[in-house]
Each structure stands twice: as structure tokens, then as C-alpha cells.
Amino acid sequence: MKKIIAIVITLLVIISGIAWIDFSNTPHPVSFKVPKGWPAPVYDFKNNPLTQEGIALGKQLFYDGQLSKNGKISCGSCHQQFSAFATYDHALSHGYNNGQTTRNAPSLQNLAWQKKFMADGGINDLQLQPLMHISAPNEMGESIENVIRKLKINARYASLFKAAFGDPLINTERLGKALSQFMLTLVSANSKYDQVLRGETSFILPEQLGYEIFQKKCVSCHPPPFFTDFNFRNIGLSIDNFLKDKGRMKITNNPKDSLLFKVPSLRNIALTAPYEHDGRFNSLINVLEHYRKNMVLGPTTDSLLKNRLPLSNFEIGQIRAFLNTLTDSSFLQEPMFAAPGIGNNRKAPIHEH
Ligand code: HEC
Ligand code: HEC
Numbered sequence: 001m002k003k004i005i006a007i008v009i010t011l012l013v014i015i016s017g018i019a020w021i022d023f024s025n026t027p028h029p030v031s032f033k034v035p036k037g038w039p040a041p042v043y044d045f046k047n048n049p050l051t052q053e054g055i056a057l058g059k060q061l062f063y064d065g066q067l068s069k070n071g072k073i074s075c076g077s078c079h080q081q082f083s084a085f086a087t088y089d090h091a092l093s094h095g096y097n098n099g100q101t102t103r104n105a106p107s108l109q110n111l112a113w114q115k116k117f118m119a120d121g122g123i124n125d126l127q128l129q130p131l132m133h134i135s136a137p138n139e140m141g142e143s144i145e146n147v148i149r150k151l152k153i154n155a156r157y158a159s160l161f162k163a164a165f166g167d168p169l170i171n172t173e174r175l176g177k178a179l180s181q182f183m184l185t186l187v188s189a190n191s192k193y194d195q196v197l198r199g200e201t202s203f204i205l206p207e208q209l210g211y212e213i214f215q216k217k218c219v220s221c222h223p224p225p226f227f228t229d230f231n232f233r234n235i236g237l238s239i240d241n242f243l244k245d246k247g248r249m250k251i252t253n254n255p256k257d258s259l260l261f262k263v264p265s266l267r268n269i270a271l272t273a274p275y276e277h278d279g280r281f282n283s284l285i286n287v288l289e290h291y292r293k294n295m296v297l298g299p300t301t302d303s304l305l306k307n308r309l310p311l312s313n314f315e316i317g318q319i320r321a322f323l324n325t326l327t328d329s330s331f332l333q334e335p336m337f338a339a340p341g342i343g344n345n346r347k348a349p350i351h352e353h
Pocket of ligand 1: 062067073074075076077078079093094095096101102103104105106107108111114116117118119120126129130131133134138139140179183
């Protein structure tokens, strides 16, 4: 009888032990906060629920050069926090073996509301975007299998994947999911513009005048709160003879989509120079000069721009003042988004655009 009781007790201890271990392995859910007045996100969180551990793993991966062939190029080397996760001051970014990207790196922010990625919308699942970068020879130059192999021999990742997904299995799907979790947390919603909207501060006169001009001339393609309508449009940029980039047509093969590019968000725009899909303009002045007089009108030019966008010098000044209110310094300096262990010690360079 005593023996039986001893066995039962031992079993109970083992079972409760297992239960405890399981419990301690459960990742901690994080609820995605939608800023007040914003629409519901389009990202399918059910398929990849945010957890503290998943986000932490994603951030570790985002800043890890091991995802590239030579161990030096991380996602964060092209997507820099002080530039709202765009590449600062480079028209095209440098990748593996001094390869250059064929497009300007866009900012990464508010991705939970975006359905199509890249300037031509060629990727429609956030989870797949990192895989494209890893294997592109001019970007990270590495095969997915090699990345998985490198992560598997790193004991630290075994425990990070276990913490994030409940068991230490490392595979492509989990790599994409963890990176997506981190990227989804990159929400920028605290610029001066947002604060004005919340009644916490007010525009100074040039910003207010710029806002009014913006609402007349820009808002149809760059509507708040994202300052993009996420559509593809042709704003009359002449084709680059070297890159020969036809934009959306690359994906659809439809001549009607020739030279259409995704409307970019204007949030943090003062810090994401250079501009346009190929980074051809160094400053906002160049962008506005383009709209008022340098457009090349062709068969696919957006109907809203058929008469170009008449803007006086005065209006350009006011619009720039307004665009500067879209800078969200709390986003650019948020320690939760910064490289683990290093921190965001690089302040945004002081540079007027
Ligand atoms: C060598 C530079 C470089 C590296 C490294 C890089 N990116 Fe990018 N990223 C770019 C460029 C350039 C684009 C724009 C591509 C296009 O439009 O064709 C881009 C686009 C994106 C987009 C789409 C954004 C949008 O709004 O459409 C996401 C998301 C992204 N990158 C995430 C990542 C992740 C995650 C990693 C690491 C696995 C990474 N990037 C590594 C340069 C880079
Ligand atoms: C017909 C739609 C449309 C209108 C109107 C429009 N834009 Fe754009 N804008 C776009 C598209 C599309 C792009 C991206 C083009 C590309 O990359 O080839 C863009 C790019 C930009 C960029 C560069 C962003 C970056 O990150 O590279 C800025 C800045 C900008 N627009 C500001 C404005 C302002 C200010 C106005 C009003 C004066 C305006 N836009 C009116 C569609 C429009």
C-alpha cells in the first residue's frame, strides 16, 4: 500500500512538473494597440499572434548579420531606425559583396495596415518579405537553408525559438513569423500632426497653411492616417535608363500598369531622404519641383496630375513646414525598436531637406 501511495505521489509530482514546464513555456500574448481613430489592421494576427517572446526573437533576427552570407548585413543595416527604418542618404542601399539594391529602401512603419509590399507590390505577405531579402544576391546573398543551419547551431537561438513558439524547432515559417512580429510593432502615430489631432498642441501658422494646401493638392493620394492610399500610381517620373524599372507592370505584365509605383507613406518623411522608388531626389524641394514643373506626362500618368500640380514658392514653403510635423521622434528613438545590446545611440543626423 505504502509503495502504491509513493508511486502515486511520484506520478503526481512528475505530472505537475510537466504542467509547470508547459506553463512556463507559454509565450506571453501582446495585444496590438490600434491608435485612436485608425482603421482595423489588415494583418492576420490570428495566424501569427504577437507575443513578448516572438517580438524579442524577431528583433534579435532583424539586427543579426548571420542572416547574410558574409555575416555583416542585417535587416537593420539597410533599415535604420533613425531614418524611420529606411536607408538614410543613399539612393540605393548597399548589400552583400557591395551589390546595390535596385530600389530605394522604404521606411518600415505601420506595416499591419499594408496589404502589398515593395514599390511594385510584388509581395503580398509580410512573412515572405524577409525571405526575398535573404536570398537576393545583391542584398543578403544567403540561402534560406544556410540561415536556418546557422541559427540551429547557435544555442541562444534554440532557447529564443523555444520561448517564442513553445519548442525549439527552427524553420523558415518561424523565421518569417518572428521577423514579422517585430516589424508589426513598428507603429508610428505620435508625430506633432497626431498630437495636434489629439488636441495636445497646435500648429504654428506655416504648418497650418501647409496642412490646408496639403488637403487640397496631396491628400487624394496621401490621405491620413497613413499618408498613403496604398494604391499604385504614376506621378510622371521619367524612366531611369539604367534601372529600366516599370514598377507595377513588372508584376502584372499589364501595360496600363507601366510606371505605376506604390504611393509611399509621408510619415517621418523629413528623415527618409532620398526620395522616390529609386531615390532620385535628394530633398523635398526636388520632389515638389517635380510635381509643379518636371513631370513627364504619358499614357499612364495619374488622371489627378494631368495638369501637373501648380504650386507657388510660398506654398512649397508651407507644405514643407507641414510635412515636418509628420516626424515622430518617439518612434525614431524608441529603445524597444533599437538593436539589442547596442541601443539606438545614433541620433538622427541634423540635415534639412
Ligand atoms: C541591402 C539592403 C536591404 C536589406 C539587407 C534588407 N532590406 Fe528590406 N528593403 C530594401 C529595399 C531596397 C526595399 C524596397 C524593395 C522594392 O520596393 O523593390 C525593401 C523593402 C522592405 C519591405 C517592404 C516595405 C514596404 O513598405 O513595401 C520590408 C517589410 C522589408 N524590406 C523588411 C526587411 C527585412 C525583415 C529584412 C531582413 C531580413 C530586410 N528588409 C533586409 C532594402 C533592404
Ligand atoms: C496622383 C497621386 C499623388 C499626388 C496627387 C501626390 N502624390 Fe506624392 N507620391 C505619389 C506616388 C505614387 C509616389 C511614389 C512615386 C515613386 O516612388 O515612383 C509619391 C511620392 C511622394 C514623395 C516621396 C516619398 C518617398 O518616400 O520617396 C513625397 C515627399 C510626396 N510624394 C509628397 C507629395 C506632396 C507634398 C503632394 C502634394 C503637393 C503629393 N505628393 C501629391 C502619388 C501622389
